Amino acid sequence: MSMPVKHDFGKIGEDLVTFVERGVNKERMNFLKDLLEFNGFDVIVQEVEPTEEGAEKSYNIAVNDLVFNPVIWVYDRKLRTPDGHIVNEDYWMQRNDDFRPQYWER
Numbered sequence: 001m002s003m004p005v006k007h008d009f010g011k012i013g014e015d016l017v018t019f020v021e022r023g024v025n026k027e028r029m030n031f032l033k034d035l036l037e038f039n040g041f042d043v044i045v046q047e048v049e050p051t052e053e054g055a056e057k058s059y060n061i062a063v064n065d066l067v068f069n070p071v072i073w074v075y076d077r078k079l080r081t082p083d084g085h086i087v088n089e090d091y092w093m094q095r096n097d098d099f100r101p102q103y104w105e106r
Helices: 026-038 068-073
Strands: 007-014 015-024 043-048 059-063
Touching: 007 059, 015 026, 015 043, 026 043, 026 059
Parallel strands: none
Antiparallel strands: 007 015, 015 059, 043 059
């Protein structure tokens, strides 16, 4: 799975938001929420009820910064982890915690 390319806008309640990811599980939602809040974003989480019986709830995660685009922020090296590392694609996508090599070194 790669990073979403589309810059996705919409509304949650009365708030106009940029959707970071839609339909994620609780673990992914918590990861992104913590990371984005650490980087100074106001995060809005919307619970999505399952359409099928017995399925798990999913979550839409968004920020109220309309110019935020995760692809740009990750590849421009603007996001940091709480321990000071620069967020790369592998960390964002939760593939691993290895901050080297950067995507251009693959």
